[in-house]
Amino acid sequence: MLRKSALLSIGFSIFMAGSVLAQTPDAPRISYESVPDFMKMPDGMYMGEAMGVATNSQGEFYVFNRNGEATRLFQFDASGNFMREIGKGLYGFAFAHAVRVDADDNIWVVDEGTDMVIKFNPEGRVMMTIGRRPEAQQLRETPGRGGGPPNQRPYNFGRPTDIGWDPQGNIFVTDGYTNSRVVKYDPEGRYLGEVGTRGSEIGQLSTPHSMSMDAEGNVYVGDRGNRRVQVFDNDLNFLRMIEGVGAPWAVCVSPGPHQYLFSSNSNTTGNSKESYDNAGEIYKMELDGTIIGRFGTGGKRLGEFGSVHAIDCRNPDELLVAEITTWRVQKLLLDPRMTSQ
Amino acid sequence: MKRFLLAVAALLVANPLSAQSEIRYEAVDALSMPDDIYMGEALGVATNSSGHLYVFTRSGSSDVTLGTNRFFRHSSSRLFEFDANGRYVREIGAGLYAFMFAHAVRVDSDDNVWIVDEGSSMAVKFDPQGKVLMTMGRNPEAYRNPGPRGAELRRNNGVGAVGDNFSRPTDVAWDADGNIFIADGYNNARVAKFDQYGAFLTSWGEYGTEIGQFNTLHSIQTDAEGNVYVGDRGNSRIQVFDNDGNFKYVIDGIGAPWAICITPGPHQYLYSSNSAGTGNLDNGEIYKMELDGTILGKFGRAGRMIGEFASTHAIDCRDENELFVGEILSWRVQKITLHP
Numbered sequence: 001m002l003r004k005s006a007l008l009s010i011g012f013s014i015f016m017a018g019s020v021l022a023q024t025p026d027a028p029r030i031s032y033e034s035v036p037d038f039m040k041m042p043d044g045m046y047m048g049e050a051m052g053v054a055t056n057s058q059g060e061f062y063v064f065n066r067n068g069e070a071t072r073l074f075q076f077d078a079s080g081n082f083m084r085e086i087g088k089g090l091y092g093f094a095f096a097h098a099v100r101v102d103a104d105d106n107i108w109v110v111d112e113g114t115d116m117v118i119k120f121n122p123e124g125r126v127m128m129t130i131g132r133r134p135e136a137q138q139l140r141e142t143p144g145r146g147g148g149p150p151n152q153r154p155y156n157f158g159r160p161t162d163i164g165w166d167p168q169g170n171i172f173v174t175d176g177y178t179n180s181r182v183v184k185y186d187p188e189g190r191y192l193g194e195v196g197t198r199g200s201e202i203g204q205l206s207t208p209h210s211m212s213m214d215a216e217g218n219v220y221v222g223d224r225g226n227r228r229v230q231v232f233d234n235d236l237n238f239l240r241m242i243e244g245v246g247a248p249w250a251v252c253v254s255p256g257p258h259q260y261l262f263s264s265n266s267n268t269t270g271n272s273k274e275s276y277d278n279a280g281e282i283y284k285m286e287l288d289g290t291i292i293g294r295f296g297t298g299g300k301r302l303g304e305f306g307s308v309h310a311i312d313c314r315n316p317d318e319l320l321v322a323e324i325t326t327w328r329v330q331k332l333l334l335d336p337r338m339t340s341q
Numbered sequence: 342m343k344r345f346l347l348a349v350a351a352l353l354v355a356n357p358l359s360a361q362s363e364i365r366y367e368a369v370d371a372l373s374m375p376d377d378i379y380m381g382e383a384l385g386v387a388t389n390s391s392g393h394l395y396v397f398t399r400s401g402s403s404d405v406t407l408g409t410n411r412f413f414r415h416s417s418s419r420l421f422e423f424d425a426n427g428r429y430v431r432e433i434g435a436g437l438y439a440f441m442f443a444h445a446v447r448v449d450s451d452d453n454v455w456i457v458d459e460g461s462s463m464a465v466k467f468d469p470q471g472k473v474l475m476t477m478g479r480n481p482e483a484y485r486n487p488g489p490r491g492a493e494l495r496r497n498n499g500v501g502a503v504g505d506n507f508s509r510p511t512d513v514a515w516d517a518d519g520n521i522f523i524a525d526g527y528n529n530a531r532v533a534k535f536d537q538y539g540a541f542l543t544s545w546g547e548y549g550t551e552i553g554q555f556n557t558l559h560s561i562q563t564d565a566e567g568n569v570y571v572g573d574r575g576n577s578r579i580q581v582f583d584n585d586g587n588f589k590y591v592i593d594g595i596g597a598p599w600a601i602c603i604t605p606g607p608h609q610y611l612y613s614s615n616s617a618g619t620g621n622l623d624n625g626e627i628y629k630m631e632l633d634g635t636i637l638g639k640f641g642r643a644g645r646m647i648g649e650f651a652s653t654h655a656i657d658c659r660d661e662n663e664l665f666v667g668e669i670l671s672w673r674v675q676k677i678t679l680h681p
Binding site: 126 | 619646670671673
């Protein structure tokens with residue numbers, strides 16, 4: 001449903017700029033529009049780097065952002081009006097990375113500064129924590145190839161990145177920048193198993209940066225440093241590799257009977273021409289990796305992307321996209337019928 | 342409040358090797374917070390004589406940054422008061438200079454509220470209204486960054502340490518005369534005794550595994566006769582001393598005593614928690630004992646659900662069958678009703 005009167009149409013014009021596209025340049029273009037002034041902050045409150053965005057079943061959405069006061073979690077209604085802040089001053093908030101909403105509308109955040117996963121109920125109260133904020137800490141650097149895992153124990157993370165759940169409620173965490181694994185917990189937070197070491201072989205990971213689950217409980221891991229999406233089954237056995245879609249900074253599997261996989265080959269945060277030329281687009285795929293189309297490019301204007309860090313795809317034709325460098329969430333209306341070469 | 346009745350407690354025994362009898366119990370989430378205030382790691386919990394609860398927590402700080410050469414920020418400890426129904430009453434000491442990294446809160450017989458902060462290496466006594474009455478130790482003027490996970494923290498042996506130059510103290514207790522006993526602590530390894538006005542009397546202990554030596558004195562209590570019970574966590578034992586620090590006996594076989602509590606009243610009992618570490622969900626059971634260490638029973642196991650314990654760090658046992666348990670990992674205080 002496109003409200004053309006109010007919206008800035010982008011569509012083909014971006015592609016016509018003739019930039020060099022390293023990633024599947026022949027993929028069909030998906031037309032889309034970005035709703036102007038979608039996310040509305042109250043006077044005196046500011047959004048920071050929007051690392052995570054997720055809707056609940058009512059269409060309200062949460063934005064986990066790096067802000068002046070450490071890290072903050074904001075809630076907005078479906079029209080983008082600010083509702084409230086959750087967890088102000090929380091001990092687990094230091095350096096935001098992801099927010100996701102589970103099937104019961106619980107809100108889960110992943111904080112790579114405190115190495116914690118925190119579950120809030122819909123009212124915003126803390127229901128469960130996994131991992132623990134180190135008692136004393138310097139932000140650890142990403143280890144080089146072959147670097148040892150500094151904190152790879154069942155219940156301790158090393159800069160974790162994302163979270164997902166299977167239909168049984170088991171919890172999956174991508175971990176992360178300093179660890180290189182996917183960890184599985186039962187619904188009560190007890191460790192069940194893990195997969196991954198740092199590397200580029202099958203089953204190895206280089207910054208597992210984003211994750212989403214399908215209805216069968218398969219795990220789609222955005223293996224960003226290896227520029228591929230690795231798919232594992234529910235027991236974390238390797239299933240398949242999806243490549244040719246750039247570096248998957250953000251992945252999202254839509255719900256419903258026909259599930260789609262979105263993956264963002266985000267432009268990097270340095271604002272270089274090269275990053276605009278070679279990245280910035282989001283792909284829409286079948287779950288097997290077949291590309292349906294692509295859209296978008298790096299940039300600061302409405303409808304362009306400033307380092308996409310999270311995608312919400314509860315409705316695969318109405319995405320919410322969180323960006324690091326532009327401090328915003330955009331609502332994108334995709335026209336699934338308007339794809340073409 | 343969520344209520345979780347452990348009707349078949351035997352199913353939840355974490356350690357099948359132990360033959361001690363299981364104590365049946367119920368657990369509820371004891372506290373209700375205002376919408377805009379969040380509990381952090383619940384390091385300390387204590388009741389006063391009217392049932393009010395004090396919780397000393399490692400909570401947020403609006404100016405926390407990573408990668409600095411200061412490792413704890415001011416105001417990252419918070420002290421909350423709740424009424425006997427668990428409803429939030431107020432915050433005490435917001436922004437206090439000693440509030441850096443919470444470790445313990447205890448309430449004395451006059452309802453004064455004492456906190457021990459291992460970040461500032463201070464003990465602070467508040468009157469029941471929340472005014473500071475006495476401070477012990479001093480917040481260091483500057484800190485050395487201990488590096489990731491505190492690996493470089495010093496191990497002082499504590500020998501001959503005098504005065505109140507604490508180094509990451511952990512807990513406080515008093516005898517019937519009002520003398521003050523401080524467990525000191527992570528870096529020192531001694532019990533320090535002061536008179537009721539805070540003047541230093543004596544200290545004993547050093548780092549090690551022998552009798553009279555300590556490896557992280559983590560919790561301390563006294564009984565009605567003034568004997569001193571020290572949770573010697575790293576050595577997985579409770580050491581008992583008389584009022585002057587003369588060794589009396591050891592209680593072991595109960596895991597690592599992270600949190601100990603001695604009940605008041607004519608027949609005193611000793612509770613001790615063999616808590617899960619902060620990186621696992623092992624153990625977690627709490628033992629009920631006579632003061633001589635005879636085990637009467639145990640209950641609980643590690644976990645994140647109501648009725649389970651995620652790194653128990655403090656026990657309040659003013660009522661021997663109605664305990665309050667503060668946990669590190671689950672950011673909560675549970676009210677435990679025992680049916681022994």
